[in-house]
Amino acid sequence: MERKTPGQADTKEETMSDALRPVGDEWELRFERRFAHPPQKVWRAVTEPEHLSRWYPFTATEFDPRVGGTIRFSDEDGTELRAEITEFLPPRVFAFQEHDEEAGTQGLRIELEPDGDGCRLVFVHSFADSTWAEQTEAGWVRCLDELARVVDEAG
Numbered sequence: 001m002e003r004k005t006p007g008q009a010d011t012k013e014e015t016m017s018d019a020l021r022p023v024g025d026e027w028e029l030r031f032e033r034r035f036a037h038p039p040q041k042v043w044r045a046v047t048e049p050e051h052l053s054r055w056y057p058f059t060a061t062e063f064d065p066r067v068g069g070t071i072r073f074s075d076e077d078g079t080e081l082r083a084e085i086t087e088f089l090p091p092r093v094f095a096f097q098e099h100d101e102e103a104g105t106q107g108l109r110i111e112l113e114p115d116g117d118g119c120r121l122v123f124v125h126s127f128a129d130s131t132w133a134e135q136t137e138a139g140w141v142r143c144l145d146e147l148a149r150v151v152d153e154a155g
Contacts, residue, residue: 039112039119043091055147
């Protein structure tokens with residue numbers, strides 16, 4: 001996928017910007033995508049476990065959709081992660097803190113904004129350490145590409 005430079009017109013499924021930058025004492029990866037679908041449809045793909053599990057790196061095995069609610073994730077290797085929902089404002093903001101023994105606590109935030117007949121998704125992943133962020137960037141590009149496919153296929 002070709003990366004865009006600022007000012008280029010955007011099309012569905014293209015990465016508009018992806019940057020690793022320091023924010024206070026943390027590091028942040030930020031991605032923006034435009035979808036040709038309304039926020040409600042994209043919201044279902046990012047918050048309903050059966051859809052979330054198709055694009056997120058882990059399968060959601062428990063999901064309590066409220067601030068303070070728990071999300072449990074697992075993968076085929078038996079790795080399990082626990083997360084706590086920190087923001088849940090349908091169909092606009094979904095954020096959680098993921099607790100990983102190796103990488104520590106990481107924040108993920110997804111925000112949806114109406115944009116014409118579609119919406120703009122802003123995905124932010126915060127890390128205490130830039131090394132983890134650098135290692136994760138390419139993976140998130142692939143995951144967000146898969147999210148676009150999940151949304152396109154959803155009824």
